[in-house]
Amino acid sequence: MDGFLIGLWVVRLLFLGLLYLFLFQIVRALVRDLRAATQSATAELGRLHVLASPSGDPPVGVAFSLDAITSLGRDVNNSIVIDDAFASTEHAVLTFRGRDWYVEDLDSTNGTYVNGNRVEGVAALGYGDELQIGQVRLRLERARR
C-alpha cells in the first residue's frame, strides 16, 4: 500500500469525522437551547380558568396565570380575589412544588372542594381538576407556551 492510498484513506475518515463534529456541534446548540427554554418557562406555571361565578367577580371565562404560590379569597390582598358571599377572606392557597399542584384550605367557613370532595388540610391537584371556592368553580389548566 503506497502513501497516496493511505493519505486518501485518512482524508475519507477525516470527512466522516468532521461530519460527526458538525452534528455534535449542532446537538450541543440544541441541548443548550432546550435547557434555556426549560429555565425561562417559569413565567407561567399553570392557569386557573373560571367556569362558574354567580357574582360575576371574577368573570366567567377568564383564565388567571399562576405563580408558585397563589392565594385565593374575598380579601383584596389575595392574588386572586373571589368576591363571593360564600368565600372566606383568606380562603385557600394554591402552591406548585416540584411538578405537582397542591391546594391548602385555610380553615375557611364553607370549605374548599376538589372535584366535589371537601379538602381536609392539603390536597393534590392535577391539570383538568375542578376547584370550588364558595360558589365559584375554577379549573386548573396547563400553562400556555
Add this chain to the structure above:
Amino acid sequence: MTASARSRPAPALPRILGQIRPRPRWLELRLLVLVAIVLVVGSASLGATVRGRPDAGADLFDPSVWLPLDVTALAIYLGALFAAHAAQVLAGRRTDQVLLPAVGMLGGISLLLMQRLPQDLVGSGFFGAEGLGQVQLVWLLLSVAVATTVGIVVRSDSWLRQYKYTWAAAGIALLLLTFVFGSDVGGQRLTLVIGPFSGQPSELLKVILVIFLAGYLSENRALLVEQDTRLGPIRLPPIPYLVPMAAMWAIALGIVVVQRDLGAALLFFGVFLLLLYAATARISLVIGGLIAFFLGSAVLATLFEHIGTRIAIWLDPFADPLGAGYQVVQSLHAFARGGLLGMGLGNGLPMIGGRVTIPEVHTDFPLAALGEELGLIGVLGVLGIYLVIIERGLRIGAAAADDFRSLLATGLALVVGIQAFIIAAGNLKVLPLTGVTLPFISYGGSSLLVNGLVIGLLLALSDKGVEPPPPPRKRRLDRILRRGAP
C-alpha cells in the same frame, strides 16, 4: 398576577426599513464554517479518488491531486450559503440559526454526490449548466435563495391562515390537473408538463396540505377534543368533523389509484394523522386512521396490479433479481458493499459495463449511493441531520404563539422528516419502494424548491413576536352547525 385571558397585545408598529439593525448570528456562522470545512475535505477526497484512479502511483505530496473535483462549483455553493447568512444578518431577524447550516450540509453532500455520478443521467441543461452536477448546483442555489428570501420577507401569516380553503381548492385543482394532463413517467403519473416547464405537483401539494390542516385543526381543535359521538364503546369526534378526515382518506387512496404513487399517499396520510394527534392528543384517531389506510391499501393491492407488484418486490426482491426486483437488489448490494465506513467518495460502482448499477440512483436511490460510499457511519450521520431538522421544527412549533403557527411548524418539519424516512426505508427494503425524493439530496427542481420553501417558512415562523397572531376567529363550521340546529 393579572387576568390575561382575552387581553390582546397591542398591534405591532409599522417597521421602517431603515430601522432594521443588523444582528449577528454567531452560531450560524460557526456551523457554516464547519459545513465549509467538511465539504472541502469531502470534495478533496472525491477529487483525489477520481484523479488517482488511472495511475495508482499518484504522488501523496502533489497538491494538485488533492484539489476538489470541481473547485468553482463548490466555491459558488459555499459562497451562496455565506451570502444567505449575510442577508439574514443584515435583515436582523431573530430566526433559527441551525436550519440553514443543517440544510446546507445536506445540499453540499448532494452536490458532491451528483458531481460524482455519471453526468449524462440528466438530459438537458439550462442557464449554461451542463450535466448532473451543474444542473443540481443551479437548483441548490435557487433553493437556498427561496429559503432565505421567504425567511427574511415573510413577517405575517394571515395570507396562509385566512385563505386556507382557497389553498385547499388550489391544491385539489393541482391534483386533478395532474390526474388529467399529467404524463406517465415510469408507471407513475406524477409529472405535469406546461410548455417548457415540468414539475411534480405532489411536492408542492404537501406544503398546501400542511397549511390547510394547520388552519382547519387550529380552528376546530376544541370541538374535536371535547365533543363525542359514542358508537358503542368507541368514542368518535362529532360526525360533521369526521367528514374532512374521511375526505383525506379518500384523497390519499385516490392518489394511490390514479397516480400510482404509494409514497405520496403514505406521506400525506402520515402527516395528516400526526397533525391530528398533535392537535387533539387522541391516539384512537391515529390508530383508527392507520387501520383504515392499511385496509384500504390492502384492498387496492389486490385490485390493482401495479400496487401488488410493488408489494411483491418489497416482500421478495430476489424472486426476480434481474427484472422487477433489480433496483432494490442493487440498492441492497450497494449498502452491503459500503459496510461500516464505506468505499470512499467516488469509489462506488455507479456504472458496470456502461450501465448504471442502480437505475434512477440520482432521484430515488441517493441514500443507497451514500451508503456505498460513506458506509453505515455516513448514512447515520445524514439521517442524524434530518433528525436535527425535525427537532428544530418541533421546537419552533412548541414555542409558537398560537395553535396555527404551532401546527404549521410541526407539520412542515414532519413533512420533510416523514418523506426522508419513507424513501430511506424504501431504499433499505423496510417499506415498499416508492417514488418520493430524499429531501435536499435527491436530484430534482420541484423537490429542492419546495423543500427550500418549507425551510423558509420554518425560519419565518421561528421569529417570535414580530407580529402577534390575530384574535381567534369564530369557527366557521361551528357557526353553520349551530344555525342548522333547532
